[in-house]
Amino acid sequence: MAVNESFVSQRPAIATGTIRRARMLMPWMSRSPWVLVIALILAGLAAGWAIATWPEHMPWGIFSFLVVVAGLFLEPRHLVVVYITLFTTLAVVGAALGDRKGATFGTEVVTLAIMLLMIWLAHARAQVGVVGVSGESMLVDMRDRLRAQGELPELPPDWSAEMALESAYGDGFAGDFVVAGRSTDGRMLEIALVDVSGKGRQAGTRSLLLSGALGGLLGEMSENGFLHAANNHLLRLRWAEGFATAVHVAIDLGTGDFSIGYAGHPAAAQFAAGSGRWRMLSGGRGPLLGVIESAEFPRETGTIRRGDALVLYSDGVIEARDKALIDGIDRMLGRAESFVTKGFEGLAQRLCDHALAGHGDDRAVVTIWRR
Known part of the structure; x- marks a missing residue:
């Protein structure tokens, strides 16, 4: 089975590595913050001595560097001391040097402004119970857990599946997510593609909470009861912006028979090897999750035969403000048509990359095919 997943670009990935390395230092620093305080104070005094001794060779910017380092790792009360x-030290050394490359008034003002900014940032983090970069590391953990919950399970040799997820404008979080699992006997595969209201990081925390709950429902509810249970869960949460759309498919991996249901979601597309054509399934849409009590969610059945494929997608793939919905569907099916002769591997990512909404909306695609 191939799984293709793209949540973040290379640049955020580099930032993630930096955050993780910094996170390794956080437990030690949280236990011994005064060690870092003393180290930064000594570094500041050493910088002042070095500047006073070699004023032509030592830059005043070293103080700005120490200010930023302290702001990244210390809580406000320790930060003020540093x-x-x-x-x-900056003011004393600058006054002592005088005309011999002393610190200018502008240098002192800029340094003071950076200090005030870092104190404000540290105070904001302290209000939510985090110190230094631990807040960023928490967000990285949340994103990684959301990604892990969407991993597709291993499938029999004659089945394959791919998933591609792209967030709006390359954010690290997306309002679209996938939960998937197989039954204990391995015969049934269930996949739910969910689109939470909002986009990017605004919907990231809601996606994490909802994906955990819906992932627990897979396999525990009948295929006809999954969307009903998901709807009841959102109603209980009472989020002000708590609606979502979803498509849920249950596939018998032995026979290829499937049942698919929709909650405010566009219809899936199926390729039939017998006719060599793609078609949109007749279902789709239905009531949103988290809006109507005791809602009924339409389902339809079908069969994935050898050579057939099924595509689930979020509305960002086919919808755009200045285009008709039919244009987006035609565009998607046109892209899918080019994969008919060379297999379906890579189709999910291709559809995400050429979505009608471009990079302005979250996009998610799941492709399932039978050899």
């Missing part, structure tokens, strides 16, 4: 020492 900043008082650093600014006092």
Whole structure:
């Protein structure tokens, strides 16, 4: 089975690595913050001595560097102690040097402004119970858990599946997510593609909470009861912006028979090897999740035969503000048509990359095919 997943670009991935490395230092720093305080104070004093000794060779920017380092790893009360020492050292050394490359008034103002900015940032983090970069590491953990919950299970040799997820404007979080699982006997495959209201990081936390709940429902509810249970869960949460759309498919991996249901979601597309054509299934849409109590969600049945494929997708793939819905569907099926002769591997990512909404909306595609 091939799984193709793209959540973040290379640049955010590099930032993620930096955050993870910093996160490894956080437990030690949280236990011994005064060790870092003393180290930064000594570094500031050493910088002041070096500047006073070699004024032509040592840059004043070293104080700005120490200010930023302290702001990244210390809580406000420790930060103030370090900043008082650093600014006092800066002012004293600058006054002592005078005309010999002393610190200018502008340098002192800029350094003070950076200090105030970092104190404000540290205070904001402290209000939510995090210190330093631990807040960013928590978000990275949340995103990674959301990604892990959407991993597609291993399938029999004659089945394959791919998933592609792209967030709006390359954000690390997306309002679209996938949950999938197989029954204990391995015969049934269930996949739900969900689109939470909002996009990108705005919907990221809601996606994480909802994906955990819906992932637990897979396999525990009958295929006809999954969307009903998901709807009841969202109603209980009472989110002000808590609606979502979803498509849920249950496939018998032995026979290829499937049942698919929709909650405010566009209809899936199926390729039939017998006719060599793609077609949109007759279902689709239905009531949104989390809006109507005791809602009924339409389902339809079909069969994936050898050579057939099924495509699930979110509305960002086919919808755009300035285009008709039929244009988006035609565009998607046209892209899918080019994969008929060379197999379906890579189709999910291709449809995400050429979505009608472009990079302005979250996009998700799941392709399932039988050899």
